[in-house]
């Protein structure tokens with residue numbers, strides 16, 4: 099009995115047997131019944147006040163009919179409640195969007211707070227290890243507000259003192275399954291407060307057809323698809339470099355072609371030039387006539403084209419030095435977007451060491467110095483490992499489409515991206531459900547955004563070529579197309 103007990107074990111030992119050396123007795127203080135009752139009543143009143151304060155509309159909707167029946171009898175109650183209910187139903191039928199925004203989602207949020215989150219909060223956080231049950235008391239993170247958007251529940255949480263964001267991101271799976279959601283994303287609202295996003299359904303489940311070619315000339319951001327929250331996905335191309343990683347069939351082509359499509363009016367106006375490197379000969383060759391003379395397919399031609407881009411970059415840098423610090427696209431100095439499909443063919447898998455070095459050096463030069471003078475690189479690759487793409491960190495913006503392994507997610511999007519909800523390895527391999535779906539992590543934000551690119555079909559590319567084809571005959575230095 100005198101053995102040292104670990105932690106709180108000793109407090110649980112109660113021995114009332116007189117023959118043991120030491121008799122532990124719990125200190126029992128009898129609380130008078132009126133104090134217990136008073137505590138219960140106070141809690142009930144506080145709970146009611148809190149509910150009225152937090153959900154005035156929901157409480158009014160529930161209480162008003164009862165109050166009317168009680169005050170004026172059931173007939174009057176019926177007469178007074180049926181017209182507003184009919185009005186609400188008519189509103190819901192006639193203008194679903196505004197009804198959902200102003201009434202429907204608030205009621206849904208209240209219902210989900212009460213029925214899902216508050217009811218399951220204690221067991222889920224205790225079992226997942228985010229809360230503790232000590233000596234009969236629960237130490238739980240505080241469940242805050244629940245808001246419903248068209249596709250997800252947004253739940254605010256106040257962490258327990260001493261918890262870290264990683265404690266929560268590590269348990270995202272427990273939370274998702276515990277609350278019956280397909281996934282859970284954790285983001286930081288402010289110190290000590292988190293926002294948990296539980297999708298209710300997948301707004302990106304259906305493929306998006308190609309977006310219309312814009313009427314306005316713009317150098318970006320280019321609208322290329324949809325974000326999970328329903329907003330357009332606009333990809334910044336000018337002033338950055340973009341790396342798109344995805345397994346075979348992940349839909350890298352749809353990002354490349356949607357970007358090209360959105361830039362076509364600017365290309366026609368002379369504000370943008372598209373330079374295409376197509377070592378696989380399967381993707382960009384399809385719209386080969388859109389690139390005029392700036393198209394290369396063999397490794398030698400790709401190296402030449404990249405070195406030409408470096409020359410333009412150096413010439414611009416010499417001209418801009420001391421005059422301007424950033425680039426504005428003009429017809430004299432258009433924005434040049436160098437598009438590389440399957441960049442690993444040119445870097446890792448290139449057997450000719452000299453060519454490989456030339457290409458890697460040119461790409462590294464463009465990605466380190468190109469953006470200030472109006473040259474951007476959009477590169478796609480299947481395998482994001484460092485030995486395959488040792489300059490992947492030189493691309494400020496990255497997109498992870500479906501990937502084969504979970505470790506690849508952080509390789510593409512940076513450390514902690516998967517923990518923060520970028521589940522690129524769980525995207526469906528069925529093209530109808532998962533092609534073009536991916537996660538973006540922009541330079542400015544640590545939280546990955548789930549997106550889907552619009553699918554530009556072969557017919558769309560044919561139509562783009564017929565409307566916007568460029569002559570192939572001349573190059574920047576007067577040479578024939580590469």
Ligand SMILES: Nc1ncnc2c1ncn2[C@@H]1O[C@H](COP(=O)(O)OP(=O)(O)OP(=O)(O)O)[C@@H](O)[C@H]1O
Pocket residue numbers: 305306344345346347348349350351352480529530533534535550551552553554
């Ligand atoms: N955004 C999209 N929406 C719906 N389906 C798509 C989308 N993008 C591609 N697909 C479908 O997926 C198939 C594969 O797409 P794609 O060829 O672009 O993949 P990829 O990543 O370029 O593959 P690979 O590296 O093997 O060339 C397409 O033939 C098409 O049917």
